[in-house]
Amino acid sequence: MTVVFGIDVSKDTSAIAENVDRVLVWQSKINNNWFGFQELLKRLQEYSEPQIVFEATGVYSKRLSRFLEENGYRYTMLNPLAAKKQLDGLRTRKTDKNDAVNLADTQFIFERRLTYYQKPVYRDLMDLSRFYEQINSDLVTEKNRLHKSLQMTFPELEGILDKPSGKLYWHIVATMPHPDLLNNMTVEELATQLKESGAHISVTRATIIAKKLFTLGQASFPGSVVEAPDVDETRYHSEQVARLDTKKTEIIAKMVKLAKPLPEFEVLMSIPGFAEKTVVRLIGELGDIRRFGSSNKLNAFVGIDLRHYESGNFIATDHISKRGDHIARAILFRAIANIVSAGRYQPSRVNDYYREHKKKLPKVNGKAVGTKKVTVAAMGRLLRTIYHLVTNNEMFKYDV
Structure with a gap:
């Protein structure tokens, strides 16, 4: 029955x-x-x-x-x-x-x-990975809003540090979103305030930044007065950016704690260019890789399997399907860049493949054309490597 x-x-x-x-x-x-x-x-x-x-x-x-x-x-x-x-x-x-x-x-x-039944830990890792992606999207939105409001209140502030990012920068924007707020302060007072930001900087560096901030403030003529709503908006967005960035760090820490007992964690960590963040996010998106019958099915899940079309004498250029997990594709795309960067000191077949095929690309104005296709092809090689290592519980070796 x-x-x-x-x-x-x-x-x-x-x-x-x-x-x-x-x-x-x-x-x-x-x-x-x-x-x-x-x-x-x-x-x-x-x-x-x-x-x-x-x-x-x-x-x-x-x-x-x-x-x-x-x-x-x-x-x-x-x-x-x-x-x-x-x-x-x-x-x-x-x-x-x-x-x-x-x-x-x-x-x-x-x-x-x-x-295929997956352990609850894989579901938790996926939920955290998607939460991380959502927070990251919110962070990008808040950074854009911060940039926009800062152009009205203190545009020169974006040049206070090497790059407009990080805990120290967001603290400076939150406390000094308008140059007029510097009028009743001294360099020493501002340097002390910077030291208390939690960014772990020395007194000397805090003093240098404070002096530069006063210089920028004297030259600035913003589009809003210090009492304008734009100032509160700038302060709000800088605090939101700092909060979201902290949340991203907390999520990755939770994912690492969950993923460390899994056998594939150490396996993936052995791949050159892979750090904890890349490993836990890949596990979160791919789940238990052992459920796939072959590496080709893993490629299809991610969406980098090729689609072929021909009719009569016409044969179209093959393209990837893009039907799979777009977040996993983005993680793998960045992972290839990390592998290539680490290739000088930690060789791998994926890096060799990427460099070999990149040399064959045509160049326009001194720049190679088609590097994205080579990167996607290298992603396929990387997925095959990952599939072999995880299913056989082997650590990475150059000969793999």
């Missing part, structure tokens, strides 16, 4: 279709809460090995997957694109109820694999 539960998950409710040997025996709609899941559990407990299939619906399906995992039930969670292709021929009338029935019916037709 084959029992299939097709579940169509929406925001607040889920439509359920129970199919036994291709015969629909029960249908219901439950709330996505404890009481609704208990109703589903009673039906599941009537059978020894029920098959459960539902479509991934982002945050809405996470409650259902957690419930099933905690009660020891394996399930098949379909990719939305795969579900659409499989069900399009059956959807004469699309409703949640019909979708649940169709999911159950097609389970008898398609050989769907059970979703």
Whole structure:
């Protein structure tokens, strides 16, 4: 006897279709809460090995997957694109109820694999990685707003340090967002204030910065007076930037603490150019790499698998699909730059491949054209290396 539960998950409710040997025996709609899941559990407990299939619906399906995992039930969670292709021929009338029935019916037709069970630590790392990405996006927005408001209150302040960034810079902007605020201060008082910023600078350096700040203040003629709302806005944005930057550091620290006990942490740390931040974010985005049957499937998950198109005598240039995890692609793109940078002292085959193919690129005005394609190709090599090392639990060696 084959029992299939097709579940169509929406925001607040889920439509359920129970199919036994291709015969629909029960249908219901439950709330996505404890009481609704208990109703589903009673039906599941009537059978020894029920098959459960539902479509991934982002945050809405996470409650259902957690419930099933905690009660020891394996399930098949379909990719939305795969579900659409499989069900399009059956959807004469699309409703949640019909979708649940169709999911159950097609389970008898398609050989769907059970979703790979990942330890909760991988889910936590992914959530933290996405939270980090969100904070980073907010940080970029706040930096742009800070730059805009600072042009009205004290534009010269952006030249006070080597670059307009860091704890010390944001402290200076928050305390001195307008040159008129320097009028009643001395160099010694300002230097003492800078020392207390928590940026760990010497008295000598604090004094040099204080003198430079007074010089910039004397030359400045801002577009707003010191009492203008722009000054409060500048101070607010600088404090927000500092807070968000601190939060990013805290998130990475949490991720490192979670990831260190995992065997792949030390494996990935052995790759030249990889630091803790790169390693934990890759683990967070890729999850348990052992669930992929091959490195090609890992490439497809990230979205760097090639798409080929030809028709008649026309053959298009191959491009990557970009259907996978765009955050993982960005991390890997930056990782290649780190590997190349570290290649002088820590050689690797990925670095050799990158440098060898970059030499062959055409040059325009002395600059190589097509480095992005070489970087993406090197990303594919890097993913194959990562897949081999993690699945075989090996440390990086130059010969790999």
